[in-house]
Amino acid sequence: MNILICIKQVPDMESKFKINAEKNWYDRTDLAWRMNEYDEYAVEQAVRLKEQVGDADLTVLCIGGDQVKETMKKALAMGCDRGVHIADNDAYKREPIEIASMIAGFAKDKNFDIIFTGMQSQDRGSAQVGVMLAELLAIAAVTTIVSFAFDNGTISVKRELEGGTKALVSATMPVVLTCQLGLNTPRYPTLPNIMKAKKKELLTIAPDVGSSAISQETAAFYFPEKKSGGLVLEGELPDLAEKLIHLLKEKTGVLA
Amino acid sequence: MKTLLVAEFREGKLREKYSQLIAFAKGLQTETSMFLVGSPTDLPQFSGTLFLADVAKYGEYNPTVHKQLLLDVIAKEQPEMIVFHHSSYGWDLAPRIAVALKAAQISEVIAIEDGVPVIPVCNAKLRRKITSKTAQTVLTLQAGAFGMEEDPTGTPTVIQIDTGVTGKVQCSGYEAAKLEGVDLTKSEIIVSAGRGVGKPENIAIVQALAKALGGDYGASRPVVDAGWVDHDRQVGTTGRTVTPKLYVACGISGAIQHLAGMKKSDFIVAINTDKDAPIGEVADVFVVADLKQFLPILTEKLLAR
């Protein structure tokens, strides 16, 4: 079985974000970097599948500058067999279709049976790349999976829907699966595997976005007005309750 | 300008939140039609054209087929904007349409400012405005961001649509959300009790608020230590690290271990008598009140809505 796992390196969301000089993305200084959380579930599921079927080859793919190799090493330490690094210092500017095209360009003649990736990235959060990749490869895609089972060539997954309901979906290979948090418990790499990962193949290739054209542009990039910066409500209790309910309606989706 | 709204149908029912799409379209004042793979007996209250494919025939989740049905409508209608919910249905289908149309897709739109969509970036820490460079644009809207049409009215003009395409995946049914046990890491709404509740009997008022909000209740370590609430409900780095959409901290002063375990919540409400409590650092709204008096009033008002 031939499996591709697409991962992304993202800043830790606790980082102190600053806006870059071009005013189209965040500045890279003072950021701590990590594997996109959703992708960790993708890697874990791929490794578990390999443990289940035995005969599987796991390629982990990541796009970005040289520093993404650090994140790739974690995936290799978790159990991926080889890495493909699409070297692209401009990756942060790429829109989802470009990213999907780069991956599709690499994957199109590799006959991957399953492609695992996160349902979205923590920074850009478009939730587009996985599905677009499937479309470009003309294969099936199931998004937001929270459960995965493989039996005799058939893949059974559960999709997480709003309100905690799950849809039971089955698919055949080839397929792209985008992983939701909670799909599994990503493992902590063991030390022997960290050591082994240092010696695994990590191929760097040049970026190629194919024929995808620019479809969108960042018009502005900014900090939101301090959400309410600790809006303090004081006064008569019934009024406070009314105000709070109003705020919850306005600022959150939970009372809708 | 023409806008095509994509409504959703699940578990044999039209999803009510289509009214959010209508509210969004109203704000833009465009010519609006709607697409739905649904049932002719459960139509949205919407005065406009509804392109309706029969769910009995095409299934509730069948992306390849739904994509084709939708593409056929788009080909005919030529809308400039195709609008989805940013939902499990929307984010699954929208990119398929964007690829087919070679159109820009802008995900999780929270506002339109001067005609330009605004989306959150990095856990909503940053905002990004995106201009589309393509003739058609695919949007997905963040739940609740555009409010909802309070009382949608009207009857749609239904145009029946069909396709011969078959699907690549099979959806065989649903599994209801589990009720037994609690996993706060998956909760969307958490109401937590801190030492400010005073005594174990008062946990009930926190539970009542959680119930009224449709969420789960949790607690800070001292409350769990005191044995008033079970271990599996402890929020904090030594308990569960949670990221709900709404976190209500009741009488929690905010020890570092608690803060680190809940500060990634989308929206944080703190209810505390001490205005200087560290919880204020992460709270979006700080209600200065005694929770023992305030919570019952809030709960009552929520239930009365």
Added chain:
Amino acid sequence: MEFTREIYWNIGHGFTTLAPMYGLLLVALAFFVYGCLKRIKVYRIGQPLDRTDHRGERIKNLLNNVFLQTKVFRVPGSGTAHSMFFWSFFILFIGTTLIVAQADFTDLLFNVKFLKGTFYKLFSVILDLAGLFAILMLGGLLVRRYLIRPEGLITKSDDALMHGLLMAILITGFLIEGARMAVTELGTPLATWSPVGLVMAQILNGLGEAGLRTLHTGLWWFHLLLALVFIAVIPYTKFRHIITTSANSFLADLGPTGKLTSVNLEDETTERFGASALTDLRWKDIFDADACTLCKRCQDRCPAFATGKPLSPMQVVNQIGETAFNNPDANLIDIIGRDAIWACTTCRACQDICPASIEHVSKIVEMRRNLVLMEGEFPGEEVMTAMEQTEVNGNPLGMGYASRGDWAETLGIKSLAEDSEVDVLYFVGCYASFDKRNITVAKSFIALCQAAGVKVGILGKEEKCCGEPMRKMGNEYLYQTLAIEIIETIKGYGVKKIVTTCPHCFNTLAKDYQDFDFAIEVVPHAVFLDQLISSGKLRIKTDTFSCTYHDSCYLGRHNNIYDAPRNLIRAAGGQLSEMAKNRDQAFCCSAGGGRIMAEENIGERINIKRVQMAVATGAEQLLANCPFCLTMFEDGVKGADVEEQLRPKDIAEILAERLEKL
């Protein structure tokens, strides 16, 4: 008359006595040697370890702990009785040796007798009293074990054998003496020099000489046989502790106290890390099990055991022993149990009190290393998250690393990157950098330094967690990654002296980092401030308040710093009411050993128990010297519902409140 006695009286000193006597001795010795060799073979299953360096110090330890019974004597009651028994029995042993030496060597070969005259009188009375003392002490221990039965004391068949055999040897000894004296010494001045023997002689006198002689012969051989059985069974019973526990005093870890052994991560041929099998342990870890006497001192002081967790340091040591001797291929972690392994706070109470120089903590950490490094297992997901957060942001709390120095922004303190010309580097630690409560401690410390004219610098966003909690949880890899980075940073600035407000940072920087060629002076804030006050650089108003003081495990037991913090408390006007468990007997706060990152979900909460001990003193403030302790106590006073009665504070805060404004 000559003050002496005939050795071998009534037994004879010919071939018919000596041949069977020495023959039996050889048999006993053969049993003894065979038993020892069998056990040594098992010790050798373990990994090699050299414990023969620093011989002078080791021999001193040996003499101290065996002949002076230093460690045994520390615990009143059972410890006192054991020491007294040992000394008495040892005197009897010397006495017997002198008798044998004269009868079978000096007298036999050279006709030299030294057991005579005044020396014999003293010899006789000392031995007599030693025998009496031994019986009394052994009796006391017997009553304790079989009648009082202290909680947690494990009594096995070994114990019955040991008590019975020793008692029989002592009593038969007096009976033999009594029988002999009844015939030979009654009514002579010599008899008064054997008071116990005299009493026995008077009791036995009625038997008449023939009866006495028969009784004497029988008992003599019986007594000999018991003594030889004693020698023979040493390796097969808990009597082996006479050798193993003594040897362990020589073999003990010489420190630095609490410094763990670094795993060589450079060696790419290593495929196993930590310990899950017996063969992963060092031979000393198996030997430790044989040195253990089940005295349960460790268990009595273990905060995990005391709060209902499935950890007993004594059990861990003995489970290793049982595995080694009965089931050597078994998985140690399964036998000991994960919950027990994770429950340890590395407070060192066990190791500190252990009279047998057993190293409990390193064994537990080795097993944790196996779980973490080989299996990727943690006590809970929250700990794994903390590890990952440390990898990403350099702190287990998951706070953005770039804001690490934010707390100092308004204090006029610069990072070394901005100005590296400083008197001391303040290594802040994660809690004092990010936690609002502990930031006040950091700020207090800075205020005190500034008042004393000390120029302090911090590393700011270049500082990372020292790696202590991760290391103690078994994550040696993450620890070493952090350590190497920090050392490079600190060395890069040419720092001369480092001060910490966290004893975990202190112990790690000062000791564990030595393995990475790090030798910069590190001082805990309590000591540093004490020096500032005693040198007159820092002046504090004395303003009376009532308090109790908690000796953190890492300042106290790990570093023997007990007085400096108390000096500070006195200087500030603190009326110190000590908790019952103080100084080297202090009870843990629950957060050591990386437990600060873990949920405490078994048994009672350790921190609440400690807070209750503090409440019992009636003091208004609970003073700490450690951010982990302070965090636990802040939670603890809420959990124990004593927020109004007891205020936890760091010593630096107390001092800063009393700073003399110039």
